Amino acid sequence: MTALQEYRRLEAIGLWREHAEDQRREVIVSLGDASLVMSSPSGDAIGHWSLPAVERLNPGKLPALYVPARDSEEELELADPEMIEAVERIRSAIAKSRPKPGRLRLYLGAGFALVVGLLAVFWLPDALIRQTVGLLPPAKRLEIGHQLLGEIAVIAGRPCGGSGGRTALIRLSTRTYGPENPPQIVVFPATIPDTLTLPGNIVVASAALAEDYETPEVFAGYLLAERVRGEALDPVEAFLRHAGLSVTFRLLTTGEVAAEPIHAHAADMLSNDTGPANEATLLAHFSEVGISSQPYAFARDVSGESTLGLIEADPMRSRQADPVLSDGDWVSLQEICAG
Secondary structure, three states: OOOOHHHOOOEEEEEEEOOOOOOOEEEEEEEEOOEEEEEOOOOOEEEEEEHHHOEEOOOOOOOEEEEOOOOOOOEEEEOOHHHHHHHHHHHHHHHHHOOOHHHHHHHHHHHHHHHHHHHHHHHHHHHHHHHHHHHOOHHHHHHHHHHHHHHHHHHHOOOOOOHHHHHHHHHHHHHHHOOOOOOEEEEEOOOOOOEEEEOOOEEEEEOHHHHOOOOHHHHHHHHHHHHHHHHHOOHHHHHHHHHOHHHHHHHHHHOOOOHHHHHHHHHHHHHOOOOOOOHHHHHHHHHHHOOOOHHHHHHHOOOOOOOHHHHHOOOOOOOOOOOOOOHHHHHHHHOOOOO
């Protein structure tokens, strides 16, 4: 470090001693380049102190007493105000330029706490949920699905159970989801949203999808839309995101879920409309299973304005579609809640 330019040639008389038992002697004190130099009246240098190490023993008092280091016996007494001011200004400038370990630790600690806080808020919940969803065995998924199904029954009433209708539901599930592991479809009275996907490969549907329409293509379309939503968001993940971090952690560590979050999620699903399904993916599923998308499109919007894409891109427009259900199965399904 270079001393402040205005003090580069400053000199003053001081009293200096090398050891504690020595008598103080008069010396000429001058400011050098980052140093304090003591010389004899004849001009011989007798002391050379590094300014960054210089300390004052009596701050605020006169004459000022300085040492080259805290544990040194060497001592310098200065009475010249200008020299004292110069030394103090330079010492202050040096002190400001030094790293502040305490402040650095504070900044590092605060930064670390901020990072941890951000991870806890934004990363940890997602990571924990993804980990839990990935590790949850099929049997536990089914258990959670049945728990949610039971809560839906408590809130919305018992599911419909006509035997002919149950057989028709199995055939409808296979027709719309394919023969490989089709979901169990459970129909409730028309007091619930159109369709819901539960963990354990369970789909809940409103009886209105059978009772209010003439053909099963509409019901099939709603199931295909639910298939798209279920593929986009795992129903276990949807449950855990609603239930929160503590429920997720408990499920991951103990495999248990309390009744309260099950009831809360069931109530939430029943009180909110299902979101839209991705249109391109939905059309791909209509094409895959060979079902016209037009009946579903007009059921969603009689005018067809908001579902024009499903109407114009109907994959079965120029193809002959196989029946979704036989007339007998469709009648049984329409009457599933009549008994």
